[in-house]
Amino acid sequence: MGAIAAGLQACHVRIETACTQAGRPIGEVSLLAVSKTFPEEAVREAWCAGQTAFGESYVQEAVAKLEALRDLPLEWHFIGPIQSNKTRPVAERFDWVHGVDRMKIAERLSEARPAAMPALNVLIQVNVGGEASKSGVTPDEALPLARAVAGLPRLRLRGFMTIPRPDADSAAARAQFATLRRVFDAARAEGLAVDTLSMGMSDDLEAAILEGSTLVRVGTAIFGKRVYS
Numbered sequence: 001m002g003a004i005a006a007g008l009q010a011c012h013v014r015i016e017t018a019c020t021q022a023g024r025p026i027g028e029v030s031l032l033a034v035s036k037t038f039p040e041e042a043v044r045e046a047w048c049a050g051q052t053a054f055g056e057s058y059v060q061e062a063v064a065k066l067e068a069l070r071d072l073p074l075e076w077h078f079i080g081p082i083q084s085n086k087t088r089p090v091a092e093r094f095d096w097v098h099g100v101d102r103m104k105i106a107e108r109l110s111e112a113r114p115a116a117m118p119a120l121n122v123l124i125q126v127n128v129g130g131e132a133s134k135s136g137v138t139p140d141e142a143l144p145l146a147r148a149v150a151g152l153p154r155l156r157l158r159g160f161m162t163i164p165r166p167d168a169d170s171a172a173a174r175a176q177f178a179t180l181r182r183v184f185d186a187a188r189a190e191g192l193a194v195d196t197l198s199m200g201m202s203d204d205l206e207a208a209i210l211e212g213s214t215l216v217r218v219g220t221a222i223f224g225k226r227v228y229s
């Protein structure tokens with residue numbers, strides 16, 4: 001077995017173990033393979049091992065990679081920060097966007113989403129750790145933005161996404177995931193049709209699953225260490 005297939009298999013085992021510990025059905029948590037900085041061949045290898053959903057963070061890199069991989073029926077998630085002048089390529093090529101934190105970006109995505117494509121799945125990014133430098137709305141701002149985004153044509157609000165503070169130990173990360181879970185529960189309680197909680201990465205997917213994650217975004221544990229040029 002190649003290293004990527006082995007990495008995927010190890011992730012599935014971790015997800016299953018965490019689901020069992022949380023008393024949740026295994027099918028509730030899906031795995032997004034974060035392929036940013038890795039070449040087209042790495043994605044092909046993961047696809048051969050059964051992986052179909054991939055995440056990218058940089059528009060220019062992603063556009064070239066998606067083009068090269070058009071022959072495969074893959075699901076693409078844009079998980080990086082979106083600048084307003086880059087909304088068009090994202091709206092035209094991706095299936096999901098995880099980092100929406102402003103109405104202006106949501107409106108531009110909605111306008112640019114081609115009518116022939118299904119609605120673009122959108123997650124609101126919430127900054128649960130209160131870091132000044134991180135994108136995302138505060139937990140208090142998340143529901144008003146979610147309501148507004150849910151009203152836009154060509155978008156389908158699916159839920160929320162977060163990245164905990166990098167300095168968080170596992171207890172602190174878990175508390176931050178729990179904050180996002182409360183936002184998600186409140187959205188459902190008021191009738192928003194959300195079903196996705198995107199939280200958990202290579203180092204903290206167990207804590208995220210214990211707090212209700214439905215989608216973990218894993219790069220390093222599948223593809224190895226990233227090298228930025």
Ligand SMILES: *Cc1c(COP(=O)(O)O)cnc(C)c1O
Binds near residue numbers: 218
């Ligand atoms: C890069 C990235 C990941 C993957 O992180 P790993 O620690 O390599 O698993 C997950 N989510 C986002 C938003 C990312 O930018």
